[in-house]
Structures are given as structure tokens and as C-alpha cells.
Amino acid sequence: MKLIPVYRPRETFIHGLHPLAALALYASLVAVVLVLQNPLYLAVCGLGVLSLVLLAEAGEECRPFLLLGMFMAFLVALLNPLVNRQGGHVLVYGPRLPVLGRLDVTLEAVAYGAVSGFRILLVVVLFGLASVTVSPDDLLDILSRISLRSSLSAALAVRLYPSLVVEAREMTEVQLARGERLRGGRRWQRARAHFPLWMALFRGSLDRAANIAEAMSARGFGSGRVTRRRLPLKGRDLVVLPLSLAVAAAAVFSSTGGGGYRYFPLLDNPLAGFRTWATVSLAGFFALLQVIGRCWKKWPWWRSRI
Amino acid sequence: MEEMALVEISDLTYWYPRGEKPALRELSLRVEKGEFVLLTGPTGCGKTTFMRLLNGLVPHFHGGVLQGRALVCGMDVVASGPRALSSRVGMVFQDPEDQLVSTTVEREVAFGLENARLPAPVISKRVEEMLAGMGLSRLRRSFLPELSGGEAQKVVLASILALHPEVLVLDEPTSQLDPLSSEELLTLVRRIHEETGTTVIMSEHRLERCFHYATRVIHMEEGRICFDGSPAQAARWWGPREGAFLPPVARVFARAGWEEIPLTVNQARRLIHGLESRGSGKVEVPGGRREGTPRGGPLVEARDLWYVYPEGPEALRGVDLRLERGRNLVIMGENGSGKSTLLRCFLGLLPPTRGRVLLLGERPSRERLPGLAARLAYCPQNPNAFFLSPTVREEMLRTLRLRGYRGDAEEAVRRQLDRFGLEGTEERDPRDLSSGQKEKLVLACALLPPVPELLVLDEPTRGLDYGSKREIMEIIKEYGDGGSTVAAVTHDVEFAAALADEAAIMGNGKSIVNGAAEDMLSDSLFFSPQVNRLLNHLFPGLIREEEAVAVLEGMRERMAAGKERQSGEAASACSRATVASARGSRR
Incomplete structure (x- = not known):
């Protein structure tokens, strides 16, 4: 039974990437999403991110991140037109409030809010995809060269999080059976009923931490230097790493070199700034990842080559 | 010249920090290379402390005061400490959850080797060797929190054996495992001892699985060694006791x-x-047979019960089960057979995907469950999930408050503590009690007034020694004799045989068979108690120790x-x- 969305090893091209290459890919895409303003570019990015989720076969694991992102996107899309009063096309004339002034809703603010929300959705999904496809052990192997103890603490957190979730579920169920009303009532009543449960959970975590520390000590941890694993870059990493950086650089160039898109005071025509070379590059990048990834999955020979 | 023993302890006494009494008293013993030592003794007798001493966790990790001398593999424990001893003395603790550090099996096996600063090619070789030897290759990249208890404990054992220790110390390694996983793990330990000559020092409550292949039995009580001899001598020594x-x-x-x-x-x-x-x-x-007549209809009833986990397997597939008032039902089956899911459906913690459940005449749900607290008591597998209060007394008062008890609560608590032999623990933190005391406290809370009509138990004897088990059994029997009803999920066949009027054996999400305990727990390799395997051909249906x-x-x-x-x-x-x-x- 899969408990919660955390990293699970899987035989896909995305899971097989070196942590540095994977991080470069996700960081570049986040940069692209944040830098590009044109909604059509963002639509291409949205399709690309979706294709990556499918390539990683991580649809189920990414679903909670998608739901969280949609909720955040909805909030941003809702609030932005209310607080942002720029734009020339007024859709609704709102009341005049003290301090805040007149609450008019403009077409430009609505569009900007929707695009900002979509951008947040993509960032959250990319974050989720990174957390379910990059091995924390491998990543922390790299980080341990900077700080072994911090990286081990992070690895333990990843390892123990599922146990904590199970423990919290068990405690909740036992307390329900004992007659504790954890559901219903006012928020403060629920919080009051939950408080002893959180404290017990906290104490349980401290006990477990002490036990793990003892077990680690029994296995020689704490002697200072350790043997580090070497994680060589493979062919696939040498393709993904530079391409990711190139796409990020191209996005930055495109947004600063006249390819930007303006929402205020009036919306630009998306097609006017929709440069064909940039679109083809962006779509081509995602398509290339798909082709390499699908071939990697299908042909063992190709897999052994890269 | 006399050859040096692998473990040599002379006149050793040890106090934990703030410990009033010594945990180990005037301990002296020698363990030779290749021995298989089984440590026995009641909970709190000092077995775990003795084992911690062997790899230097006592006194280096736990602190305290140590008098006397302990040499392990020729190294002084006090002068060397766990870092130096870790590659010579491997230690496996009770709960695999509390020992695993990494996220995948392969990395976990490599953890100790990396700490020992072995060269990378040696680490790779040993990891491969262990994965293949322990049958873990298929799990190499599995996510550790998703392994079963048995698999996780095997990973722990592999990660310890990868260090090629001279002494393997196991502290109740099967206490959190089901019978099949325990059997597998103990067989593995025996194989390691026989094939590699590794010295094994183990404490274990499932004596039927390891007593006969130990070469030496040491019994401890109150920090002292009371008996030291062969298993046959131990059996004779225990005979009059x-x-x-x-x-x-x-x-x-x-x-x-x-x-x-x-x-x-x-x-x-x-x-x-x-x-x-x-x-x-x-x-x-x-x-003989515990026949009984139903009194007032079923307390729990499941009809064509299905439960499918979201994104998961079909955990229950058409279970039909009925528990009449005044009867004791035991549900058995291997891990993953659907026992726990069935229990959660019974309590309304999981809504059935299909079919129907009736609990105390109602359709149970998370919302209705708190309302049934005065009629139903649930004792979970992990007693720590039960305790929320800082003291034993407050925990019991809390139970009375939740049940809406209107009598003298302090008096009720005092009476219950006396009845359950928990006097003197009132102001102690429930989490600091021994496993046996924790289980007794859970039962003491569960059976506070108003006495529930139905007692639901999930693995009530897990990790308990025989003495604690017997006490728990007597409490439950006393409760059952009052006409109440018990539903229990357990792996412990001896406990099941002693308690059950009826038994159901689950497999693959179904109740494979259910009926009278004498029929269900007879003539089976894994679901029959030892006395039945001995006497079933003479007395079919004999399952209880008293009968034997x-x-x-x-x-x-x-x-x-x-x-x-x-x-x-x-x-x-x-x-x-x-x-x-x-x-x-x-x-």
C-alpha cells in the first residue's frame, strides 16, 4: 500500500537521472515558468510539465501536489483582481472603501491573476515531481560533501515521515474509539481535543529519535569520516543537464530581449510576442525528453547506451 | 595458556543514570567462540542492558556508572566504545522501525560499511553478497517504509552481517513480527550460526522456535544470572518452577x-x-469443547464485506462473520491477509466499499464511534497509541471522563490499579512502563466502569514474555466469564487457543474458514498450538495447555x-x- 507521496524508486528515464541533472531540469523549468510572461508560452510549459509527469509515471503521486497547486492558483486568481486595480478595461465597478479606494475589477487584473495562478500551479507540480522522482539518498550523498550530519538528518526525515503519518492515524483512531470527539464542534474545540494527541505524537517522535540514534551508534556512526559513494554522470545526464540550462538561459533572454508580454495598462496581443523560434525550442525540448525517455523505456540497447 | 574467550565479564555491576537499583549486578561470565547463547528472563531483568554492554552502548551511549570489567573480542568495552566495537559486535534491536536510517534497502545495507570507512569496491561486494545471501535482491531499490516488518528486520540483519561481526547480538528480534516472518528470521540466524560459526547471543520470547538449537541458556532475574547451562539442563531446572x-x-x-x-x-x-x-x-x-448459547443476538456482524484501498489492493473480499454476545472470537492469518482492515471496518474507521457491518446494532462510522465508547473498548496493537496523558492516574481519569462516568472517579481508579497489580505506578508516565505493564494499563483503562459489552483486542500479547501473557490472559478470561464478548486479532496461537470459543482464519482478504476454536486451531502446521501438534492424534481438538x-x-x-x-x-x-x-x- 502506498502511504503518502514521497520518493519511490521506479524504472523510468526521469527516475534514472543523476540528482544534479534532475535538479537542473526542474530548476530550469521553474525559472522558465517564473520568467516567461506570455500566456501562450506558459501553456506550452503546462503541456510540457504534464508530459514529464506522464514520462515519470508519477500521476498518482503528483495528484496531491496538483490539488494543492489548484487551490493556491484559485486563491491567487480570486484575490488578484480585488487588490490589483491596474488595467484599462473595467469589468465591474466596485464600491469605494476607506483606505483601499475604489474596488474596480479590470480585465487585465483578471488575466494577470489567472496567469499568476497557473504559474503557481506549475511550480507546485514541478516541486512535487522533484520530490517523488529524485532519490533523497542520492541527493544527500552529493550534499553530504558539504555537511554529512545535515544531509543525514534530511534523509531520516524522509524515512520517518511515513511512520509519523501512520502513527498519527493510529492514535486518532484509538482516541475516536475511546470516545474523544475529534471531529465536529468549533475550530478551537477541535484544536483543544487534538492538542494532547499532537503532544503525544511529538513525544513518540523524540523516543523514536533516541532509539534510532542508539541503533546508528551501534553501527559505528559518529566516527567522523565515512566512505562516500560515487555517482558518475551518465550519457542521459550529459544531454539533460546542458539542455536544461540552455532553455533557462533562452527564457531569460527571451523575456528581457523584447520578448516580454505586458498585462497593464492593456493586454498585449499574445501572438504578437509569440516568437516562433522560442516556441519551437521550448516544445522541442519537451519533445526531445519524451523521445529519449520513451526509447529508454522501450529499447534496452538505447538504455545501455545512455 | 588458556585461550581468551570472545566475551569475558568479571564482577560487573552497572547503574543507569538516576537509576536507584543496579541494572546489572555482580555479573561474571565467559562466552566462547561459536556458542549460541539464549538469554531468558522476565521483562526488566537486565537482558537488554547486558546486550547493550556487549557493544559499548552501555555505558558510552546511555551513561551511568559501571564497576568491574568487560572484554569483548579482546577489547575493553569501556576503553573502546561502540565505534570501535561496531564492526566486531553486530546488534539487532526489537523494532526494525527504530533502526532503519536510509530510504532504500541497498543504501541501508551499505550504511554501516560506509561508517567503517571500508573501500568502495569492498562495500559494493559486501552489499551484493548480503542482498543475494539474504534473499533481498528483488527488494534492492524498495522504499524502506513500505516493507513488511519481517522484510525490514531482514534488512537490519543484512546490514549488520555485512560488517562480518564476530558476535551477533539480537534483542528480541521477532517481538514485532508475525509467526511466519519470525520463523524465517530465526531460521536465518540459525543458518548463519551453523555455516559461519558466528557467535550468537539472543534474547527471545518465542522460545519454541529457538530453545532447542541454542547451545547454552542463561536465565537472568533482577540483573543477576540465576542459571547458566545447556537447554536440557535449563528444562530440568525450570521443571519444578x-x-x-x-x-x-x-x-x-x-x-x-x-x-x-x-x-x-x-x-x-x-x-x-x-x-x-x-x-x-x-x-x-x-x-473440552466450549459450547455456548447465543445471548441476545450478534454484537458484530459483517455481511459480504468488501474494502478496497484507494490506489491499493482489495483488502477485504466478501467477508461474512458474526460474533454472538458472550462468545470470544479470535481472528488469525498472516500479515496482509486483511485482519487489521477487518477490525477497522468493524469499528467504522473504514467505510465498507461494499456489504454491511453492524456493531452493537448500529452501522458504525468515525462520527458514531465516540458515542459507542461506553459500550465498546478497543485495545490497539501499539499501546503507545493509547496514551495521551502524562501519568497513569490521569490516563485512567481521562478514560472515565470520556465514558461519562458519574461515580467516584478517584476510587474507581484506585480499585482498578489494585486489581491489575499496577499499584505504585500512578504518577509514572505510561510510556515509561514495561511492555507488560503498558498492556495491562490499556486493559485496565478499557475495563473501567461502565464495563464495556465488547472488548476488541489487536495483538494484545505482541512482545510480551510468558508471565505477562499469562496475567493478561487471566484478566481477559475474568472479563469474559462475566458474560462479555471479546474479538481479538492475534498471531499468537497459544494465546488464541487459550482465549477463543470461535476462530476465523483470514487469507487473501477472505475469511477462509471460521467455526469452533477446537476445529479451527487443530491439525495445522502454523495455526495450531504445540500441544495440539503433540496430542491431536490422540485427542482431536485438544488445543489448551490446561487440557494437555x-x-x-x-x-x-x-x-x-x-x-x-x-x-x-x-x-x-x-x-x-x-x-x-x-x-x-x-x-
């Missing part, structure tokens, strides 16, 4: 007053061979009578022969 730390089959012979105590079912069969047909006396079996003791007492008496008759016959035959030879010589 009711055999609390013997395997069930040995215990029943000890309780029945037999001089020779067998250690395995096979040895026991050989002992009683021929007795069934010898003599004319018939052995009476007390108790009565049978063996009868056999012992007949054997003694037979011996007397034989010695009488032999004496008369002898005198006849003497007479005949005397006559012959005269001729």
Missing part, C-alpha cells in the same frame, strides 16, 4: 510433573510413544503404574529365572 521460560511443549511436561522434559514436539512424541495404548486407565480431558497438562499427568501416572507393574513382573520373572537356573544347576 512451572516452566515459565520454556517452550510450551516443555512447559506442559514440566507442569505435569514429568522428570524428563522434551524440548521439541518431536522429542515429546517419542516420549509418549506407546503410552496411549498401554494400561487400562482412560485419560480425562478437562474443559491433565492428559500428561494421566500418562505420567499410568507410566509410573506401568513401571511398577513392570518392575513387579521383572522381579517375579527374575525370581522365576533364578529358581529355574537353580533347578537346572541341580539337575
